[in-house]
Amino acid sequence: MKSIQLIGLIFLFPTLFFGQTKAIITIQNNSAIARQEAVTAIKWENITTAFPEIDTANFVIINPNTKKQVPYQLEHLGKSSIQNVLIQIDVKPKSSLNLMLQKGKPNLFETKTYARYVPERKDDFAWENDKIAFRAYGKAIEKSNEDAYGFDVWVKRTKKMILNERYKTGNYHVDSGNGMDYYHVGYSLGAGNMAPYINDTIRYSANYHQYKVLDNGPLRSTFQLIYDTWDAGKIKIKVTKTISIDAGSQLNRIENVYTFDDNKPIPVVIGIIKRAEAGVISLNEQQGILAYWEPTFAQDGTTGVGSIFSNPTATMWIDKTQILAKTTVTNNSPIVYYTGACWDKAQEITNSKQWFDYLNNFQEQLKNPLTITIRQNKQ
Template sequence: MKYIKHIYLFFLFLPLLLLSQEKGIIEIQNNSDIARNEAIVAIKWETILSYYPQIDTTNFIVINSSTNKQIPYQLEHKGLPEIQNLLLQLSVKAKSTVRLSIKKGKPNPIEIKTYARFVPERKDDFAWENDKIAFRTYGKAIENTNEDAYGFDVWVKRSTKMVINERYKLGNYHKDNGNGMDYYHVGHSLGAGNMAPYVKDTIRYSANYHGWKVLDNGPLRSSFQLIYDTWNAGGIKVNATKIISLEAGSQLNRVENVYTFEDSKPMPVVVGIIKRPEEGVISLNEQKGIMGYWEPTVKEYGTTGVGVILTTTIKNMLVNKDQLLAVAEVKNDEPIVYYTGAAWDRASKITNSEQWLEYLNRFYKEVKNPLVVKVK
């Protein structure tokens, strides 16, 4: 009878035991010795659904279990109808873990910190930005004009607000109207970290992009695809697509390029940074794949730092009279990923070459030691 009584009591209290064991706890682990401040973390949506199958995408909040405060988030689609990832922005101290949970509720308003768009009113520019820096690249309408340029352009800014639309509307973005400007010169170079085939030791520039698609547009990450028509790269017919994404708080873009060509052998490529005639600070680290440049100061406008971090093996780095170049190889129809971006001293966050090179090295360590996500 005691045995039956114990069984009865067990099943009587089982619902209470199950309720007390909260499921779906999200753990974000920082196993490195670097504190991650306002980092962006991606969790596969299918993982979220496995723990929260009835989640209402219009009515849920993510809570820090220690502080009971909401965590900003974005539902990432990657250009697809279905949600692909839950993006979170949070800080995690070195060698520590942050625990989160998902609950029903109305999320707090999230500040827009990234933005990207096609700009047909300015000769098919494509421009993008975050709360730190802005960029643009050039489209079909500007080809064969004296304004054409091959590489990525930098728009410096000292505001955390989105400024692209305001600058295009004003039309005088080469003047600092209070939040920064465009004084970066690209010309016939790779500019601030574009990539191109490097066949027979010669850069084989494509035409500008002719197709585009916005994949996600903020508030924490914006990403888009650029499509380039077939061109002759030193005897090799090449097609290319580039997927560029920029996260809140980052000085650097993530760039994923796919080259398609009819050759079983890998094709050499280069990532380049335009070099100014005056003296600047150059740093080349082939072992880590970090290429940094602190430009000579322009008296009226300040100083721009540009940097590239490659995640693939580097064949070599070199400096010619026009550009800093990092040489790598790509295989047919296989992605190559790297990071490129810039900083401006008058934004008052990174104000000298030492700080810029320190930022690039820290970013490299963060890429090599990503935050670990566990849901249980």
């Protein structure tokens, strides 16, 4: 009935939807999983082909179902020219969504992702979205009693950006209403960092020494962390880690490029630190999902951590301090995986089953990406 009413509206008021429209974007969801708050990339070259006279400062994308603007971001990936237009949408299972691209003044869209270098806190690099936050440790903290090798998690229960506020107050180990940092990393890979695994030993690098921000919101923030060459069991290795966080997601996309003087692949592991108290662990080698629901820490709540692999995993196991999954990398060739966390006090994912289901659904979405077509409007 709703679709009939919509057709009637378009027939009666064609200029409402098509009068100034220059292109129609169709997003198809062929999977049985609803896409909610999904950030999707449309190649800029495809947009300019369908809408050659587009003005980058004067266009809007309209959802005719809501008659509202769709939030978008011009993604550069560190280049001077636009590479993609990122949009955030909802698409029902086995259905499609049509959007109208036309001239107009875009709204000021809410910032939902943010990343920055934090020199005032010993070279931290921190990043967040509207769900969760993370940080990596830099050069200034090396060889101190605060040094840590893995990714840190800052839990939050607000959609607002909180990094600057927490660093300004400096009291982020106490929950003042929007979350806190109670995650412990130490001498581990933390919440899903990766390291070479040579002769059955994790070969930790030093912390990152250089960084580069490629894009910074409002829907996706992407940056690189660059690590100096280190000795990984008599193999000289260096790595660049390109990390992206999307609005609405609990997980980061991580693309690592290892460079070393060997034509043979080398083993690497992705790890999650394990607590002494009992938690819930899932090792799904077949699907490539490493999942952990931590023990509850008194009034602080419970954190879920998980990693999803694009490459086949050779094996997963639990040692005394970490939950690990092993795969291999080749010289100067990117390896992509996803890792992230959730917090039960955010009241969205509140138990291990929900967390494991979230990771399974995320993996299914990776296997069944949305398809996008864009065409000129003939009307």
